[in-house]
Amino acid sequence: MANGLLGDRVRLRALFADEGYLFFRGVLDAAAVRATAEEVVRTLVEQGLLDASSAWAGKPLTASVDTELQDALNSQQLWERLVAVPAVAAFFAAIAGAPVGFIPLARYRIMPPGGTTQAHQDALLNPGFAMTTAWIPLMAIGAELGGLAVVRGSHRGGCVPAESLPPLDDSWLRADYQPGDVVLMHEALAHTGLPNRSPDGVRVSIDVRFQHPAASAAVVGRITAVDAASIHIASEDGGIMTLGVDASTLLRNSTGAQIPLDDLLTSDLTPGRRIIASRRDGHAIMIKPL
Numbered sequence: 001m002a003n004g005l006l007g008d009r010v011r012l013r014a015l016f017a018d019e020g021y022l023f024f025r026g027v028l029d030a031a032a033v034r035a036t037a038e039e040v041v042r043t044l045v046e047q048g049l050l051d052a053s054s055a056w057a058g059k060p061l062t063a064s065v066d067t068e069l070q071d072a073l074n075s076q077q078l079w080e081r082l083v084a085v086p087a088v089a090a091f092f093a094a095i096a097g098a099p100v101g102f103i104p105l106a107r108y109r110i111m112p113p114g115g116t117t118q119a120h121q122d123a124l125l126n127p128g129f130a131m132t133t134a135w136i137p138l139m140a141i142g143a144e145l146g147g148l149a150v151v152r153g154s155h156r157g158g159c160v161p162a163e164s165l166p167p168l169d170d171s172w173l174r175a176d177y178q179p180g181d182v183v184l185m186h187e188a189l190a191h192t193g194l195p196n197r198s199p200d201g202v203r204v205s206i207d208v209r210f211q212h213p214a215a216s217a218a219v220v221g222r223i224t225a226v227d228a229a230s231i232h233i234a235s236e237d238g239g240i241m242t243l244g245v246d247a248s249t250l251l252r253n254s255t256g257a258q259i260p261l262d263d264l265l266t267s268d269l270t271p272g273r274r275i276i277a278s279r280r281d282g283h284a285i286m287i288k289p290l
Contacts, residue, residue: 020155020189030180037138111203117193128278128285137177146194154190243284
């Protein structure tokens with residue numbers, strides 16, 4: 001745990017640079033986390049995924065079901081409200097040295113019995129943002145429910161194909177988690193969600209992501225026009241910009257799959273679509289629908 005270094009940003013930065021993650025116990029407003037969990041559970045019941053006793057109802061969590069669920073949760077702005085709680089915002093500002101800008105690449109992690117997550121690195125899926133991922137458990141998560149596991153120092157080798165990541169063995173580190181805990185991860189840290197071995201329990205957590213205060217801000221806005229070599233965006237900060245795209249740009253569709261450049265004009269990256277983009281010198285590194 002990194003709790004003992006709270007207030008010493010120099011040593012926290014050094015530890016984060018060396019190990020690629022920081023685990024804090026009980027630093028977030030636990031009541032606010034539990035309130036968020038209650039709203040997530042209520043939505044899961046409404047969607048028919050949990051029964052009245054909060055046990056998994058057996059409905060398969062297909063891609064389409066998960067998309068509908070994520071949309072329902074995002075419409076409530078639950079994670080935005082959580083990170084805006086003064087005590088929560090103060091924790092992240094204390095870690096970064098200034099108020100941080102959260103970007104809309106958050107995800108509600110709903111893991112049914114038997115479910116697991118493929119080991120991955122966030123920077124490979126969302127390149128160009130210079131971001132830190134904060135994994136927030138919304139419930140008590142013990143060994144049976146699985147939870148987050150990381151490989152200490154794996155960020156130092158940069159991003160590699162998923163099949164080249166270390167096998168799931170004793171080198172992967174996990175803990176028992178409680179509401180109020182948080183794990184901060186370097187964007188290139190290898191991590192996974194361990195299998196949920198509960199017979200009927202669901203595991204619930206949130207990933208939120210923020211950029212360093214000195215990093216170039218992510219572009220969030222709506223597409224106004226698309227052509228074979230560029231995407232024009234009206235950003236939510238009031239600006240109008242054009243980002244060039246080519247074969248090096250990671251174009252993603254609403255399910256997260258990659259869009260080949262030749263399919264851009266027939267993809268769901270259409271005028272009016274809200275998107276997030278990372279960029280460098282007027283060139284899009286990644287564009288993803290929101």
